[in-house]
Amino acid sequence: MQFKRGATPTITFQLDVSPELFSICHITFQQYGKIRFIKTLADCTIGEGNTILCRLTEEETLSLKGDAKVKIQLRVAYLDGQKDASDILEADVGAILEEGVLTDGIEG
Structure with missing residues:
Protein backbone atom coordinates (compact mmCIF):
# COMPACT_ATOMS: atom_id res chain seq x y z
CA MET A 1 0.00 0.00 0.00
CA THR A 8 -6.80 12.30 0.49
CA PRO A 9 -6.66 8.54 -0.07
CA THR A 10 -9.37 6.09 0.92
CA ILE A 11 -7.91 2.99 2.54
CA THR A 12 -10.08 -0.12 2.32
CA PHE A 13 -9.88 -2.75 5.03
CA GLN A 14 -11.31 -6.18 4.18
CA LEU A 15 -12.49 -7.85 7.39
CA ASP A 16 -13.41 -11.40 8.37
CA VAL A 17 -16.54 -10.20 10.21
CA SER A 18 -19.16 -7.53 9.73
CA PRO A 19 -18.17 -4.10 11.11
CA GLU A 20 -21.75 -3.87 12.36
CA LEU A 21 -20.66 -6.22 15.17
CA PHE A 22 -18.23 -3.58 16.50
CA SER A 23 -19.04 -1.28 19.38
CA ILE A 24 -15.66 0.47 19.01
CA CYS A 25 -13.13 0.57 16.19
CA HIS A 26 -9.86 2.49 16.21
CA ILE A 27 -7.52 2.66 13.23
CA THR A 28 -4.16 3.88 14.49
CA PHE A 29 -1.48 5.43 12.29
CA GLN A 30 2.04 5.45 13.73
CA GLN A 31 5.32 6.73 12.38
CA TYR A 32 8.73 6.99 14.10
CA GLY A 33 7.26 5.22 17.13
CA LYS A 34 4.66 7.98 17.72
CA ILE A 35 0.95 7.84 17.09
CA ARG A 36 0.21 10.45 14.41
CA PHE A 37 -3.59 10.12 14.39
CA ILE A 38 -6.44 7.70 15.14
CA LYS A 39 -9.55 7.25 13.02
CA THR A 40 -12.74 5.84 14.56
CA LEU A 41 -15.66 4.06 12.98
CA ALA A 42 -17.46 7.43 12.92
CA ASP A 43 -14.69 8.69 10.58
CA CYS A 44 -15.18 5.76 8.20
CA THR A 45 -17.80 4.25 5.93
CA ILE A 46 -18.94 0.66 6.17
CA GLY A 47 -18.77 -0.84 2.70
CA GLU A 48 -20.14 -4.00 1.16
CA GLY A 49 -18.67 -7.40 1.91
CA ASN A 50 -17.31 -6.66 5.41
CA THR A 51 -15.20 -3.68 4.42
CA ILE A 52 -14.37 -0.42 6.15
CA LEU A 53 -13.45 2.56 3.98
CA CYS A 54 -11.20 5.02 5.79
CA ARG A 55 -10.58 8.35 4.06
CA LEU A 56 -7.58 10.34 5.23
CA THR A 57 -7.61 14.11 5.18
CA GLU A 58 -5.01 16.29 3.53
CA GLU A 59 -3.87 17.48 6.96
CA GLU A 60 -3.49 13.90 8.19
CA THR A 61 -1.31 12.80 5.29
CA LEU A 62 0.72 16.01 5.54
CA SER A 63 1.45 15.13 9.18
CA LEU A 64 3.36 12.06 7.94
CA LYS A 65 6.93 12.15 6.66
CA GLY A 66 7.82 10.85 3.21
CA ASP A 67 11.03 9.16 4.33
CA ALA A 68 9.51 6.39 6.47
CA LYS A 69 6.70 3.87 6.34
CA VAL A 70 3.57 4.41 8.40
CA LYS A 71 2.30 1.55 10.56
CA ILE A 72 -1.45 0.96 10.64
CA GLN A 73 -3.47 -1.22 13.01
CA LEU A 74 -7.17 -1.80 13.66
CA ARG A 75 -8.34 -2.47 17.22
CA VAL A 76 -11.96 -3.34 17.87
CA ALA A 77 -14.37 -4.08 20.66
CA TYR A 78 -17.32 -6.27 19.73
CA LEU A 79 -20.86 -5.78 20.95
CA ASP A 80 -20.42 -8.91 23.13
CA GLY A 81 -17.42 -7.34 24.92
CA GLN A 82 -14.62 -9.27 23.20
CA LYS A 83 -11.68 -7.26 21.84
CA ASP A 84 -9.30 -7.91 18.97
CA ALA A 85 -6.48 -6.30 17.00
CA SER A 86 -5.30 -6.75 13.43
CA ASP A 87 -1.79 -7.48 12.35
CA ILE A 88 0.25 -4.31 11.90
CA LEU A 89 0.21 -3.15 8.28
CA GLU A 90 2.83 -0.91 6.72
CA ALA A 91 2.35 1.67 3.98
CA ASP A 92 4.85 3.73 2.02
CA VAL A 93 4.33 7.47 2.25
CA GLY A 94 5.28 9.23 -0.96
CA ALA A 95 6.98 12.61 -0.92
CA ILE A 96 5.58 15.74 -2.57
CA LEU A 97 7.36 18.79 -3.93
CA GLU A 98 5.06 21.49 -2.55
CA GLU A 99 4.33 21.58 1.18
CA GLY A 100 1.07 22.74 2.68
CA VAL A 101 -2.63 22.46 2.09
CA LEU A 102 -3.81 23.13 -1.46
CA THR A 103 -5.84 26.31 -1.86
CA ASP A 104 -7.44 27.93 -4.88
CA GLY A 105 -4.64 30.50 -4.99
CA ILE A 106 -6.97 33.42 -4.50
CA GLU A 107 -5.95 35.61 -1.62
CA GLY A 108 -8.84 37.10 0.29
Whole structure:
Protein backbone atom coordinates (compact mmCIF):
# COMPACT_ATOMS: atom_id res chain seq x y z
CA MET A 1 0.00 0.00 0.00
CA GLN A 2 1.22 3.49 -0.79
CA PHE A 3 -0.17 7.01 -0.72
CA LYS A 4 1.29 10.48 -1.16
CA ARG A 5 1.55 13.17 1.46
CA GLY A 6 -1.06 15.88 0.93
CA ALA A 7 -3.42 13.45 -0.82
CA THR A 8 -6.80 12.30 0.49
CA PRO A 9 -6.66 8.54 -0.07
CA THR A 10 -9.37 6.09 0.92
CA ILE A 11 -7.91 2.99 2.54
CA THR A 12 -10.08 -0.12 2.32
CA PHE A 13 -9.88 -2.75 5.03
CA GLN A 14 -11.31 -6.18 4.18
CA LEU A 15 -12.49 -7.85 7.39
CA ASP A 16 -13.41 -11.40 8.37
CA VAL A 17 -16.54 -10.20 10.21
CA SER A 18 -19.16 -7.53 9.73
CA PRO A 19 -18.17 -4.10 11.11
CA GLU A 20 -21.75 -3.87 12.36
CA LEU A 21 -20.66 -6.22 15.17
CA PHE A 22 -18.23 -3.58 16.50
CA SER A 23 -19.04 -1.28 19.38
CA ILE A 24 -15.66 0.47 19.01
CA CYS A 25 -13.13 0.57 16.19
CA HIS A 26 -9.86 2.49 16.21
CA ILE A 27 -7.52 2.66 13.23
CA THR A 28 -4.16 3.88 14.49
CA PHE A 29 -1.48 5.43 12.29
CA GLN A 30 2.04 5.45 13.73
CA GLN A 31 5.32 6.73 12.38
CA TYR A 32 8.73 6.99 14.10
CA GLY A 33 7.26 5.22 17.13
CA LYS A 34 4.66 7.98 17.72
CA ILE A 35 0.95 7.84 17.09
CA ARG A 36 0.21 10.45 14.41
CA PHE A 37 -3.59 10.12 14.39
CA ILE A 38 -6.44 7.70 15.14
CA LYS A 39 -9.55 7.25 13.02
CA THR A 40 -12.74 5.84 14.56
CA LEU A 41 -15.66 4.06 12.98
CA ALA A 42 -17.46 7.43 12.92
CA ASP A 43 -14.69 8.69 10.58
CA CYS A 44 -15.18 5.76 8.20
CA THR A 45 -17.80 4.25 5.93
CA ILE A 46 -18.94 0.66 6.17
CA GLY A 47 -18.77 -0.84 2.70
CA GLU A 48 -20.14 -4.00 1.16
CA GLY A 49 -18.67 -7.40 1.91
CA ASN A 50 -17.31 -6.66 5.41
CA THR A 51 -15.20 -3.68 4.42
CA ILE A 52 -14.37 -0.42 6.15
CA LEU A 53 -13.45 2.56 3.98
CA CYS A 54 -11.20 5.02 5.79
CA ARG A 55 -10.58 8.35 4.06
CA LEU A 56 -7.58 10.34 5.23
CA THR A 57 -7.61 14.11 5.18
CA GLU A 58 -5.01 16.29 3.53
CA GLU A 59 -3.87 17.48 6.96
CA GLU A 60 -3.49 13.90 8.19
CA THR A 61 -1.31 12.80 5.29
CA LEU A 62 0.72 16.01 5.54
CA SER A 63 1.45 15.13 9.18
CA LEU A 64 3.36 12.06 7.94
CA LYS A 65 6.93 12.15 6.66
CA GLY A 66 7.82 10.85 3.21
CA ASP A 67 11.03 9.16 4.33
CA ALA A 68 9.51 6.39 6.47
CA LYS A 69 6.70 3.87 6.34
CA VAL A 70 3.57 4.41 8.40
CA LYS A 71 2.30 1.55 10.56
CA ILE A 72 -1.45 0.96 10.64
CA GLN A 73 -3.47 -1.22 13.01
CA LEU A 74 -7.17 -1.80 13.66
CA ARG A 75 -8.34 -2.47 17.22
CA VAL A 76 -11.96 -3.34 17.87
CA ALA A 77 -14.37 -4.08 20.66
CA TYR A 78 -17.32 -6.27 19.73
CA LEU A 79 -20.86 -5.78 20.95
CA ASP A 80 -20.42 -8.91 23.13
CA GLY A 81 -17.42 -7.34 24.92
CA GLN A 82 -14.62 -9.27 23.20
CA LYS A 83 -11.68 -7.26 21.84
CA ASP A 84 -9.30 -7.91 18.97
CA ALA A 85 -6.48 -6.30 17.00
CA SER A 86 -5.30 -6.75 13.43
CA ASP A 87 -1.79 -7.48 12.35
CA ILE A 88 0.25 -4.31 11.90
CA LEU A 89 0.21 -3.15 8.28
CA GLU A 90 2.83 -0.91 6.72
CA ALA A 91 2.35 1.67 3.98
CA ASP A 92 4.85 3.73 2.02
CA VAL A 93 4.33 7.47 2.25
CA GLY A 94 5.28 9.23 -0.96
CA ALA A 95 6.98 12.61 -0.92
CA ILE A 96 5.58 15.74 -2.57
CA LEU A 97 7.36 18.79 -3.93
CA GLU A 98 5.06 21.49 -2.55
CA GLU A 99 4.33 21.58 1.18
CA GLY A 100 1.07 22.74 2.68
CA VAL A 101 -2.63 22.46 2.09
CA LEU A 102 -3.81 23.13 -1.46
CA THR A 103 -5.84 26.31 -1.86
CA ASP A 104 -7.44 27.93 -4.88
CA GLY A 105 -4.64 30.50 -4.99
CA ILE A 106 -6.97 33.42 -4.50
CA GLU A 107 -5.95 35.61 -1.62
CA GLY A 108 -8.84 37.10 0.29
